[in-house]
Amino acid sequence: MLNFLRYPKLLIKELLIGDWLIILLSLVGIFYLFQTLWTNEHAAKVQIRIGDKIYATYSLNQQREIHVHGKIGDAVIRISQGKARFAKSPCNTQYCVHQGWLSHAGQAAICLPNQISLELLGDAKPYDSLNY
Amino acid sequence: MLKPAHIQTTADDHRIAKLTAFAIALHMVEAVIPSPLPGVKPGIANIVTLYVLYQYGFATAAWVSILRVFASSLLLGQFLSPTFVLSLSGALLSLAMLWLTMHLPKRHFSAVTLSILAAFAHIAGQLLVVRLWLIPHAGVSYLIPIFALAALFFGLMNGLVTAKLIAVNTSNKAI
Secondary structure (H helix, E strand, C coil), X not given: CHHHHCCHHHHHCCCCHHHHHHHHHHHHHHHHHHHHHXXXXXXXXXXEEECCEEEEEEECCCCEEEEEECCCCXXXXXXXXXXXXXXXXXXXXXXXXXXXXXXXXXXXXXXXCCCEEEEEECCCCCCCCCCC | CCCCCCCCCCHHXXXXXXXXXXXXXXXXXXXXXCCCCCCCCCCCHHHHHHHHHHHXXXXXXXXXXXXXXXXXXXXXXXXXXXXXXXXXXXXXXXXXXXHHHCCCCCCCCCHHHHHHHHHHHHHHHHHHHHHHHHCCCHHHHHHHHHHHHHHHHHHHHHHHHHHHHHHHHHHHHHC
C-alpha cells in the first residue's frame, strides 16, 4: 500500500488540472510576496531622537556632520551619500559607532548610554522599528 | 452515595478517538524531527485531518483536528503555551479554509488543492497570532515569503499522500 513512497511518479498522477492551477497561482503569489516584502527601500531621511523626544529629521541628500548633545556627552552623526552613521560617541561600548552605515528605510542605530538613536525613514514609512 | 459516572459513547465517538490517535501519533513523530527553521514543520498530522474530511465529512475532521491539537500539546507539555496557541490558531484557520474549499468540484480539484490552501491558512493563522501577540513588530512580514514557500511545499507533499491514500482506499473498496 505504501508503494507510492518509493515511486514518486505514482503521486504526480494524482494531480488534477485544478491542482496544477492552484500550484501555479501559489508560486506566482509567493514570488510576488518575495518581491514586495524583500526589496529594501532606500531611505530618504534620518530621524534623530534623544531620549523619547525627536531631536531633528534631516534629509540624507547631503554631506553633513551633526553634533548632538546626549545624556553623557557629544555624539557626532555623519550623513553622506544617502547614508547615515554614528561617527563619534562618548559611550564606552561604541556599539553605535560599530554598527556602521545605515542605508535602508527602517534601519536604526541606538546608543543606550547616551540615549541617542537614529532611524532611517523612507518616503512612506514601511514600519515602525522603534516602537517595540 | 456517588454513582460511577457512565458516559454513553457512540460508534462515531469511537471512530473519532481512533482517528485522533493516528493524528496524535504523527504529531509526536514530527515533534522529534529537528526543523532547520523554527516554525517550519511538515505538518504530517494534517494528512489524517484531510483523509478524514474525505472519508467521514467535515464534522469528524474538525473533531479530529482540534482534539489532536489539545491532546498533543498535553503530551508535549505545551498546553496553553504560545506553541499551543499557535497550533490552535493554525488548526482553526485551516479548518475554516477546508470548510470553504471542500465545495470545489471534485473532478478538477483533488485533496492536493485542499492541502495547499489549508497549509496557507494554517501559516496565516499562526503569523497573525505572532504579529498581534508574540512579536508585535512589522518586521515579522520578512518571514511571510519563507513560510508561504514552506507551506506550498509541505502542503503539496501532504496533499499528494492524502490523494494517494484516498485512491488506494476507494480501489480497495471496489474490489
